[in-house]
Amino acid sequence: MTTDNAPGTYDLEAGRERTQPVALTVNGVEHRLDIPGRRLLSDALRHDLGLTGTHVGCEHGVCGACTVLLDGQPVRSCLIFAATVQGREITTVEGIGDDPEHPSPVQQAFIDSHALQCGFCTPGFITTIEAFLAENPDPSREEAREAISGNLCRCTGYQNIVTAVCRAAELKRAAGRATAGCAGCPGSGTAAGEEQP
Amino acid sequence: MKPAPLTCHSPTTLDEAVRLLHDLGPEAKVIAGGQSLVPVLNMRLATPAHLVDITGLPGLDEIRVSAEAVEVGALVTHRRLEQDDAAHAALPLLRQALVNVAHPAIRNRGTTVGSLAHADPNGEMPMILALTGGSVTAASVRGERTITASELFVGPMETVLEPDEILVSARFGRFAEGTRTAFTELTRRSGDYALAGAALALQVSDGQLRTARMGFVSVTELPDALDLTELVAGRPASTSADIAEAVVERVTEHIAPESDIHATADYRRHLTGVLARRLLTELTADIPARGAA
CATH class of the missing domain: 3.30.43.10 (Uridine Diphospho-n-acetylenolpyruvylglucosamine Reductase, domain 2)
Structure with missing residues (x-):
């Protein structure tokens, strides 16, 4: 036995690692899992729930590929144990857009701007940018650059990703105008200052 | 992995x-x-x-501002403390330092008190605790005890905490009236560990410098604070360029950087001197030669 085999974490009679019940809410659906205590959120999403949109790159918090939203805020799913986020709302890239026919505004902006090549890093960018635009709906290129500074991409050189952030902001604003109308926005379906129903 | x-x-x-x-x-x-x-x-x-x-424990997620300190519960994330306006108004150095802690995605989950327990001299917040003359409160089956920053850190990533103790809160001391603060660091990549970093708390009144304390990131063995008051006390702010020489000399004597794959010790020492000079210049640039600060 090495220190890797901590006493009590293996069920010697059953010949397997002990598990514990964990309830996770992912993309609005509650899942009840029976998983080892050491299961990272990234692995729980991929292995146990089959949500392979979340990619695992460095597994120590540097690359950003595994970024998901925890209560709407971007976090590294490789630096979180699944058992420690029970009862929290987790959103993966599938929860942002899972239909190739109807990509989300951020996904459409990546297509429009040629903001991906191999695509490995893209889910981490999509989740990060989704949360960023919720806080800052009209960013400058400089702010966009800062917003994605925690995500690594080895293909694009980032310029087109910065463009995609700004393009996504445009698409989101346009979508907001088209569907709900927006008091105070020029071109909105509702006159400025009018009460929203 | x-x-x-x-x-x-x-x-x-x-x-x-x-x-x-x-x-x-x-x-x-x-x-x-x-x-x-x-x-x-x-x-x-x-x-x-x-x-x-400990993320399910109640009552550990509060930020309390008093006349003397900003008290931060163990479950307050870096991001929440960074965005707390009352904490910022009471102790601007917190936000000045926190925006340099890794990336937003890390700050959204990482806690400030947790980084104190981790006690990494390459981290920003252990130094800030030392610079503000702060303290932490630890709980165990034996009850609670308060530990000052100067007692807490005993080695790189080493504290006096017992294995069965939990840090439940940290208290960052507020500075005396008329104190200006600034934080700066140099990194190879945005959000990465600093090659060198420094923060300065400079008390000024009537155009004269009164007290000065400086803390360092990545260039000392322990998170600590260097008192520079004797070099600045009573000097007019307009002479800060002359004082800077002495400050840089004292700072480079004090720090003990190590060489690694990212930078040599000499380079880190040089950078820290540059940062010290920048901080002093930044905090004195707008002070008129005479009159109220």
Whole structure:
């Protein structure tokens, strides 16, 4: 036995690692899992729930590929144990857009701007940018650059990703105008200052 | 790159948490945000058999501002403290430093008090605790105790905390009236560990410098603060360029940087001198030669 085999974490009679019940809410659906205590959120999403949109790159918090939203805020799913986020709302890239026919505004902006090549890093960018635009709906290129500074991409050189952030902001604003109308926005379906129903 | 097998415990009261830590012994580690601990576990640099997750404990998520200090509960994330306007108004140095802690995605999960328990001299917040003359409160089955920053840190990533103690809060001291603060650091990549970093708290009144304290990131063995008051006390702010020579000399004597793959010790020492000079210039640039500051 090495220190890797901590006493009590293996069920010697059953010949397997002990598990514990964990309830996770992912993309609005509650899942009840029976998983080892050491299961990272990234692995729980991929292995146990089959949500392979979340990619695992460095597994120590540097690359950003595994970024998901925890209560709407971007976090590294490789630096979180699944058992420690029970009862929290987790959103993966599938929860942002899972239909190739109807990509989300951020996904459409990546297509429009040629903001991906191999695509490995893209889910981490999509989740990060989704949360960023919720806080800052009209960013400058400089702010966009800062917003994605925690995500690594080895293909694009980032310029087109910065463009995609700004393009996504445009698409989101346009979508907001088209569907709900927006008091105070020029071109909105509702006159400025009018009460929203 | 997966952690070794472990059992994750999720207590719901502080009493239950400290009892678990006591009963499980040194094989158990406390986890809050885990943004420093989980990489260590993923790389198997540590293989604890048990984790005691304190994120479900009540009452540890508050930020309290008093006349003397900003008190931060163990579950307050870097991001929440960074965005707290009352904390910023009381002690601007907190936000000045926090925006340099890793990336927003790390700050969204990592806790400020957790980074103090991690006690990395490459981290920003242990130094800020030292610079503000702060303290922490630790809980165990034996009760609570308060530990000052100067007692807490005893080595790189080493504190006086017992294995069964939980840091429940930290108290960052507020500066005297007329104190200006600034933080700066140099990194190879945005959000990465600093090659060198420094913060300055400079008290000014009537155009004269009164007190000065400086803290450092990545160039000292322990997070600590250097008192520079004797070099600046009574000097007019307009002479800060002359004072800077002496400050840089004192700073480069004080620090003890090490060489690694990213930079040599000499380079880090040079950078720290440059940062010290920049901080002094930044905090005195707008002070008129005479008159109220």
